[in-house]
Amino acid sequence: MGITARGAGLLVAAVALLVVGFRFAYPELTLLGAAGAVAVGYALLVALWRPRLKVTRHADPDRVARGEPARMVLTVRNAGRLRAANLLAEDSCGERTVPVPVLRLRPGRDTTISYDVPTDRRGVVPVGPLRVTRRDPLGLVARARPYSGTVPVWVHPRIHPLTAVPRGAGRSLDGRVDGVPHGSITFDSLREYVVGDELRRVHWRTSARVGELMVRENVDTSLPRIVVLLDDRAAAHPDPKSFESACEAAASVVAAALHADLPVTLLLVAAEQPTDDGLPASAGDRWASRVVGRLRARLAARAATAAASGAAEAGGGPLDRLAAVRLDAGDAGAALRVATARLRQQRLGDTLVFLTGPGGRGDLGHLGVLRGAYPSVVVGVFGAAEPTPAGATGMVVVDAADGAAFAAEWDGGRRW
Structure with a gap:
């Protein structure tokens, strides 16, 4: 509760008039001072009264990609019996x-307003609470009260569709990615017989139907x-633009992997590594199976609006x-050494995608120790003025100005 300048002036004047009126026996001044004091007291009582308002809000949608439109619909209803003037x-x-x-919202009536939520920056935009200020008719006292809580609007990084996926290093009977064109695990197609083919690979039933020798073509499959x-x-x-580009690239890789039903794990260098909060460091396939449903549905409409199903209540999805x-300002070298040591010990997968900026090019040597644990290492460097040399043999380095350039390089025929 706060008293306005008008109310403070009236209160001071009322006290002065009361003092002078009683001191020098002027009933007129005493009456004026008493009237001013009564007016201030009435204003305090009016401001103390809390109107019964019911506030509901709805974000449409509550999770968007950077730059996409999002609107907040707010409805305020007067649930009391008196007019909230x-x-x-x-x-x-x-x-x-x-x-x-x-x-002057009448009892039983409501008012609805909708407005655009700014989505030009990645992050969590808090919306609310609604602050209702009640004033007395004379404008002497004003009191502001919050109504409803805060609703977050998640602004995800922009997602660039990726068509290529890493092939992986280990064979898998139920894999969905071809690792070797001529393998011996999974049936792929039939082709005409050529000199040198083994007769045991001839498919006699099809050969009898078409009148020519047909040979089974098998492939090795992998699950990266x-x-x-x-x-x-x-x-x-x-x-900071390079960091935003790295976030877009990370979101694009995660969304592409989930869209292809591939296990993927998202980790941060400086922040505390996730363990059992919905993004487990050692069981990416478990949480991927939970979020892939909603991601696939939204990716079908537009890749940049992908969101995690398990994050609706707790905000625990990968894009959330x-x-x-945010950028961490801790010990840069120590944080990366700890992260690489943990990755080497846990062996979370076979393909490592490291996304950094110009300041991280000097630390690429730390990734060389991961070559034994991760046969395929892809490094994305964003915002560098000059090309980045490979930090270790067999490491693929992608220099990109932004997320769109990274997506073009990723799908440009590189093999991991």
């Missing part, structure tokens, strides 16, 4: 406020396990984690 309301949306028309390591150290990203992550 002299009410001023404003809703908080990030760093700005939105006025809400509730002046992808580990995405996002470098969130402030030292690695002198320009990317929306909430």
